[in-house]
Amino acid sequence: MAKLNRPPVIYSPTTLQDLLKIYSLNPDSLIYAGGTGLQFGSTGDNFQIRGSVINIAGVEELKKINRTDRYLELGASVPVSRVIDLGKSIVPEALYAALKQMGPPQIRNMATMGGNICRQANTMDIFPVLHLHDSQVELRKFRENRSPRRFLKGVGSRWIPVSRLLDNEGKITMDKGEILTRIRIPSENWSFQSYRKIDGPGAPLIFTALANMDKHIVTDIRLSFSTVREKLIRNRDIEAEMIGHRVPFSKRDLALLKGKLENYFKGTGESSFTTARASALTIQFLEKISEPVDEGSYFQ
Ligand SMILES: Cc1cc2nc3c(=O)[nH]c(=O)nc-3n(C[C@H](O)[C@H](O)[C@H](O)COP(=O)(O)OP(=O)(O)OC[C@H]3O[C@@H](n4cnc5c(N)ncnc54)[C@H](O)[C@@H]3O)c2cc1C
Known part of the structure; x- marks a missing residue:
């Protein structure tokens, strides 16, 4: 008997806590940010998702931009076009140029910074720039073995240099249930x-x-x-x-x-x-x- 293709289960959390909790309970889910990396190379008709999907577009905490004297901090779901709009006086010039050259404008409106870094493609345009600038990324996950009453304390966070996301084979690696939440780019002057x-x-x-x-x-x-x-x-x-x-x-x-x-x-x-x-x-x-x-x- 032919198997029916079940439609994917789609979760749409609106807070970071809910996102991390849902992901910890469904660690094999596909994280969907702007969707442009996932759809790259498909013609639309042949784009298929199986299993469960967590759409992170509604999580406001991931769309924040913060600037201090020491760094520019971008939420993982900040679209590429919003970073370009900050301008060259705020965004390091090499990064600005990388973002400007990324796909057509419609794609830059949907494509997120986190999605670009986490995409398992051969080349990711912004990764080398972030690496040279000694950028750090924050990864968060819901820690296991915590009772639901202590949920707030159950969220673990770690900051690592962006290059540490790559394993020996050049693949992006994160722990199961981990989400990239923020990108921190040091404010430095380069001649x-x-x-x-x-x-x-x-x-x-x-x-x-x-x-x-x-x-x-x-x-x-x-x-x-x-x-x-x-x-x-x-x-x-x-x-x-x-x-x-x-x-x-x-x-x-x-x-x-x-x-x-x-x-x-x-x-x-x-x-x-x-x-x-x-x-x-x-x-x-x-x-x-x-x-x-x-x-x-x-x-x-
Ligand atoms: C026409 C076209 C042109 C393009 N041109 C370029 C180009 O010139 N340069 C380039 O670099 N890319 C290009 N891309 C690819 C893509 O647009 C970018 O890589 C984009 O930044 C991906 O972001 P996204 O939000 O769409 O990611 P998604 O497609 O939603 O996700 C990409 C991957 O990252 C994972 N992911 C997303 N966010 C997170 C997170 N916060 N934590 C953990 N995992 C996460 C997803 O599970 C998925 O595996 C192009 C795509 C298209 C369709």
Whole structure:
């Protein structure tokens, strides 16, 4: 006898407490935020959800934005378009550029920050930027073994660097019943920022870079790459070699750095095309920070 496809059970909590409680009781449920990541690649007709779904769109606590001197804090369900509306003076420029390049405007209105981070896709546009900015994410879950009378005390929360969400295989991992609730981005001044999303074979390749300079000396530099295969490629040894370096970089220094970067890329199994693009983007960035500029913040 043919099995009938049962419609999914849909929960629509309106408070964070209810959400965590429902999720703890139904830990195999699918969390549905804006739905754009889940529907990516489907034509509408072939989009199917089985089992139970927790729609988190009605949870107001997850839509809050908070700003202090030290950080910008975004609720996980804040839509991408709302972050763009905050403007470049509040949102770090590389993150702002990443958000502006994300899909068409209708998608940016629905797509949430948390959904972008939690999506199990090969590349997630904002992940490398958040990582370079040392952003933290808050994960919450309803702790088990608590009596219902002590429910308030039963909610556990932990803050971790965004990169710790990735396991060794580059998969997003959270404990069962855990929800991403907030994203905290430190307020820092960077002399140079860059965010480039390059199309081409095996694309996209995402290049993100931050650098700080003081009197023509590189005081801090961070570079990351995301490809279809790898969510995050970063070599802190190469970065450390550049710190303390006086700009402009000589042709010889640039050639040495290029060689080291390409060697490192080869070890990740990336194609020679991607490797060449990655090293070209890095050299362009190093040339940019070598240009004489007035004090301030520059974006490429
Ligand atoms: C036409 C189109 C173009 C797109 N272009 C881009 C692009 O250029 N760049 C890009 O990065 N993405 C793109 N996307 C993918 C998608 O829009 C984004 O990744 C988006 O940010 C996902 O957010 P969402 O709220 O829609 O997530 P959802 O689809 O609701 O969820 C995505 C995943 O995250 C989980 N999840 C969501 N919120 C939470 C939470 N708070 N805690 C725990 N788990 C959670 C869900 O269970 C699901 O597994 C595109 C999608 C479409 C349809």
